[in-house]
Amino acid sequence: MDSHMDVGDGGVELVADRDAEWSGVPQSLIDAIAGTTTPDELEAALRSSPSEVAARLLDARPAALVALAALGDGPRGETEGGSADAGAGLSGTEVLLVGTPWATLPAALEHLGARVTIVDDVYARLHAAALLRADAPRRGVHLEADAPLPFPDGAFATVFYDLRQSAGRRDQSDIRRRLAELARVAAPGAAIVIALRHPVFAAFDRHAGTGRAARLRAALAELRIRDLRAPWDPGLRDAGLRRQTLLVPARDFALLPRLMSPAAARRALRDLVPRDAHERVRHLAAGFGMVTALAPRAAVVAHRTGTTTTTLVERLVGENAEIIPRETWRVALMGPRGFVKLALSEGQDASVAKEVARTESGSRSPFAGAVPMPVSELRVGSAIAIQSPRITATSVTPRDLGRVIAQMLRSIPDWEYAPIRDTDLFARVRHPHLPGNVTEAGCDVLRDHFLRRGEMRLPVGPTHGDLLFENVLLDEEGKCHVVDWIRFEQRSPLLIDPLQAALSVHQRERRVDLSQAVAAFIDGEITGPLAVLADERSAVLDRAEAAAWLLLHEVTALQNPVDAPSADRLRRVARAITERTPSPPHT
Numbered sequence: 001m002d003s004h005m006d007v008g009d010g011g012v013e014l015v016a017d018r019d020a021e022w023s024g025v026p027q028s029l030i031d032a033i034a035g036t037t038t039p040d041e042l043e044a045a046l047r048s049s050p051s052e053v054a055a056r057l058l059d060a061r062p063a064a065l066v067a068l069a070a071l072g073d074g075p076r077g078e079t080e081g082g083s084a085d086a087g088a089g090l091s092g093t094e095v096l097l098v099g100t101p102w103a104t105l106p107a108a109l110e111h112l113g114a115r116v117t118i119v120d121d122v123y124a125r126l127h128a129a130a131l132l133r134a135d136a137p138r139r140g141v142h143l144e145a146d147a148p149l150p151f152p153d154g155a156f157a158t159v160f161y162d163l164r165q166s167a168g169r170r171d172q173s174d175i176r177r178r179l180a181e182l183a184r185v186a187a188p189g190a191a192i193v194i195a196l197r198h199p200v201f202a203a204f205d206r207h208a209g210t211g212r213a214a215r216l217r218a219a220l221a222e223l224r225i226r227d228l229r230a231p232w233d234p235g236l237r238d239a240g241l242r243r244q245t246l247l248v249p250a251r252d253f254a255l256l257p258r259l260m261s262p263a264a265a266r267r268a269l270r271d272l273v274p275r276d277a278h279e280r281v282r283h284l285a286a287g288f289g290m291v292t293a294l295a296p297r298a299a300v301v302a303h304r305t306g307t308t309t310t311t312l313v314e315r316l317v318g319e320n321a322e323i324i325p326r327e328t329w330r331v332a333l334m335g336p337r338g339f340v341k342l343a344l345s346e347g348q349d350a351s352v353a354k355e356v357a358r359t360e361s362g363s364r365s366p367f368a369g370a371v372p373m374p375v376s377e378l379r380v381g382s383a384i385a386i387q388s389p390r391i392t393a394t395s396v397t398p399r400d401l402g403r404v405i406a407q408m409l410r411s412i413p414d415w416e417y418a419p420i421r422d423t424d425l426f427a428r429v430r431h432p433h434l435p436g437n438v439t440e441a442g443c444d445v446l447r448d449h450f451l452r453r454g455e456m457r458l459p460v461g462p463t464h465g466d467l468l469f470e471n472v473l474l475d476e477e478g479k480c481h482v483v484d485w486i487r488f489e490q491r492s493p494l495l496i497d498p499l500q501a502a503l504s505v506h507q508r509e510r511r512v513d514l515s516q517a518v519a520a521f522i523d524g525e526i527t528g529p530l531a532v533l534a535d536e537r538s539a540v541l542d543r544a545e546a547a548a549w550l551l552l553h554e555v556t557a558l559q560n561p562v563d564a565p566s567a568d569r570l571r572r573v574a575r576a577i578t579e580r581t582p583s584p585p586h587t
Helices: 025-032 039-047 051-057 061-068 106-109 123-132 170-183 198-208 213-222 227-231 264-271 279-286 312-317 346-364 397-412 423-432 435-440 444-451 496-511 516-520 530-538 543-556 565-579
Strands: 095-097 115-120 139-142 157-163 187-195 241-251 257-260 297-304 320-324 332-337 338-343 375-380 383-388 417-419 459-463 472-474 481-482 489-493
Touching: 025 039, 025 123, 039 123, 061 106, 061 187, 061 297, 061 312, 061 320, 061 332, 095 106, 095 170, 106 115, 106 123, 106 530, 115 123, 123 139, 157 170, 170 187, 170 241, 187 198, 241 264, 257 417, 279 481, 312 338, 312 375, 332 346, 346 375, 346 383, 397 472, 397 481, 397 496, 397 530, 423 444, 423 489, 423 543, 435 444, 435 543, 435 565, 444 543, 444 565, 459 516, 459 530, 496 516, 496 530, 496 543, 516 543, 516 565, 530 543
Parallel strands: 095 115, 095 157, 115 139, 157 187
Antiparallel strands: 187 297, 241 257, 241 297, 257 320, 320 332, 332 338, 338 383, 375 383, 417 459, 459 489, 472 481
């Protein structure tokens, strides 16, 4: 740091003469963030803001971009058994973030051992980043968007640049100058990760506030032929860069964005069953091979001309991989060498280690034939990952998959009628490891009623505990594979799995949320083999009480303190149950 440079709160270096607008964030929240001095004050400011704004600012999914970082100089090679190893991971590597709104990405990079520098023209965003990880040696520089970067040549192993934030307020020459600056500060073999908005969509965004037809005319008037012929090349060659990887977003079974190669995106979209006009257009585009031409956004990994780079995802699962963000500070990576889930926080390190142990337990249970094996624990620097075989899944309708799940659950032996007090679920509800979650989810009354039912005898046995639509895969030979075993338990009420699967299949088929699916189940609108099996395994319980027990299972199985959006979702489920239960059932 230069001796004459001013320093703001949180150690932010003040270089810019003016502050830029923080797009999409209310000015009242920006002022509140700028006035905070501790992490607790920042958290209070975010909690007082609109829930959708806070959720966007603290969304853990952008942290998945850590998979595109270039590896450091740590040891390389194969682990025992031939699985991929990232060795030291990002330990000691220097990473630069320029103008990125991804508040959770720096923490994920630091968890994997990187040293992070953030350059931004929005002071409040830098201030928030400093407070979010006050214990990390993170450097923040408040710098105008068109100013030269105050770093020496070749200083960084990875650079992240969000061009989506800049394209709306800067012309092409400004962008090329910034790209040239990024190339200058990138070391040989560095990865330069650029988030892009398609020029057509970006132009459409710039004319917001007018009618749709007027916006389209104005957008088309300012576009050039080059924007349509090469939408994902913002001028890399002129900046001395070369594109190595292009990743476009598609949708996974949980309707969360995932990044994949254009070829993989075409396959995913061809398998899509269109439900609305937007999906019909995407499905048709995939049929004509126009996925990249019509994708609204993409991520490009570039490197300096004449050099090559190896990213973390390539080391772990190979080239042409899919990057699947999770809301729980994890990222799932799928490629030719297998399937890897990587923890992006200390809390998730313990969770991933637990999942390895639970998966091995599941492989020794009556579920053994459905557990993809072998699984192994990997170390990526100090972070923990779980590696398992890749399953090439076939496309299947929700209804057909529901029949397969019901058949699998009916074939599982080794269950008995036993008192609820002897189950793992009862132990979790009686002593939840995160008791605040029960209150946040509005489940205190349901919990008290459940604990009074300890002597009730129900079918009890091994349960997967997270039997969602996306966790059950059918391979090309029709074999059923079940993944995500972190909630596996040896003795829990057997109603959990079929009811959870029935609700998940209904959500997928009808495009509704969990509270709507629960309401439909209680009202008798969900039928079929899974619902029938759930009723059988519920024994004397009616559907409202069975749904209440499933909700308690969900709340007490959470691995992290519940966030505001999740708490709101769970409260809606609790209301759907209590509104359909005039008096406590079976008291």
